Every structure is written in structure tokens, then in C-alpha cells.
Amino acid sequence: DVKVTQSSRYLVKRTGEKVFLECVQDMDHENMFWYRQDPGLGLRLIYFSYDVKMKEKGDIPEGYSVSREKKERFSLILESASTNQTSMYLCASKRTGGNQPQHFGDGTRLSIL
């Protein structure tokens, strides 16, 4: 079974802090994704990566950056956290190929105070 592990289930940070969310997958998947999930808005794509050191902006990249130094790890960075970034963050991975499903981590519920 694919395992996608997010480093924290719950996280509380303060406005202006630099925040790191980590995601690791164990199935050698080429593609990795970061979403945020908000009530009524579903899953919105922040960034994705289709290979090591490669990254592409999703629909809502503002205020975020990412890092993919190793194939198994995809990090989401909030450069200067703001209260409107309080949300549930979901990481996902998949094999290359349009018909491949995405496998999700358990999510990180981030609160910015």
C-alpha cells in the first residue's frame, strides 16, 4: 500500500512566522502535490512537482513556496504566515500517467494566530 506521511497532524503558528509542512511518500512516485482544503471550496491546488527539483504553480500559489530536493519528499513553505492561511493542508502523490490516482496523506490542520 502507498504511504503518504505528513509530518504533523495539527500545527499552531503565529502571524509572520515561517512555516514548513513536510510530506514523504514511500512508493517512488514521480508526482507530488500540495492542496489546501476549506469548507465549500474543496481541494485547491497550491503547487505540484513532477520530478526532483521541479515545481509548478497550481491555482493558489501566492504566499507559498515548495521544495523538492529528494524524490520522496515535498515540502510546503509559508514564507510569512498570515491568518488567511489557516486551513487543512493535504499532500498527495501519484505515478506519472494521466490515469493514475492520487494518494493522499492524512492532512495537517494549520492554525495561524
Place this chain on the structure above:
Amino acid sequence: GQQVMQIPQYQHVQEGEDFTTYCNSSTTLSNIQWYKQRPGGHPVFLIQLVKSGEVKKQKRLTFQFGEAKKNSSLHITATQTTDVGTYFCAGRDNNDMRFGAGTRLTVKP
């Protein structure tokens, strides 16, 4: 860009009633995937539809892909309390996949 609209946003049913959620895309899709997220859990892949007019069944769940490949539906017959959760569609347009907002289903025993 591509948009995937999903309705309804919420649906509350009595156990034993049927349930349907609909997805509509602004563009023609190459495929559509359906996911289920249980309360407190993460989205889990259910099924994928690829062909125009395709219909697939998983026990009480029936998935359809429209003839024009712009819409899809998930129908649950005789809901059970184990069906509660949020159902998402995700449509692929060229290389982009976009999720619908999800339909949250609650079931009254």
C-alpha cells in the same frame, strides 16, 4: 482555465434513501476520478471513468460519465450510515486535474 463544478454542496438523507452528486466541467475531460473522504480522514480514490458514456458500478455505487465527457455523476442506492463523508470528483483536462468542491453526505439512521 478548466473548472469543475460539483453539486449539491451538502446532502442529508434518511438511511435507505438514494443519493446523487453531479459534476460538470467547463471543458471536455480526458477522464474523471471519484474520491471519498470520511469525516476526519483523507480523500481515497474510488474509481476512474475514461470512455464517453461509461457506466461503472461498485456494489451500491453507480458512476456515469457523460456522452460529451463534460459531466459525471455518482449515485448511491439505499444509503447506509457507512456512506457518510464527502465525495469529490476530479476531472482531467490535458495535463491538469481539478477537483470539484465536494458533496458532503450525512445519513440519518
